[in-house]
Amino acid sequence: MEWLEVRGEKAANVIEVNALHTLLNCVKLALASAILPTSVITNNDEREAYHVTLLPEKYRNMPTQFVRRKDLEGNKILISFIEKIKENEL
Numbered sequence: 001m002e003w004l005e006v007r008g009e010k011a012a013n014v015i016e017v018n019a020l021h022t023l024l025n026c027v028k029l030a031l032a033s034a035i036l037p038t039s040v041i042t043n044n045d046e047r048e049a050y051h052v053t054l055l056p057e058k059y060r061n062m063p064t065q066f067v068r069r070k071d072l073e074g075n076k077i078l079i080s081f082i083e084k085i086k087e088n089e090l
Helices: 002-006 020-028 076-088
Strands: none
Touching: none
């Protein structure tokens, strides 16, 4: 939201959705706008449905977290992945 505030703007309404597909449909229907990684829109047909604006350099790299359900035990692959993240400080 800092990006908007610096420009003297405020987000009118903030909504939360529980699925990426739902969020993208909200954008297509002009019910919402979103800040998302470029990789979310995977093909050219999808890209043509949106007006994409690259964020200013200062706001392109945002803290990212790996999140999983607290009481769910990880399998070997997941545990290994988490260890690699911690080792490399990714």
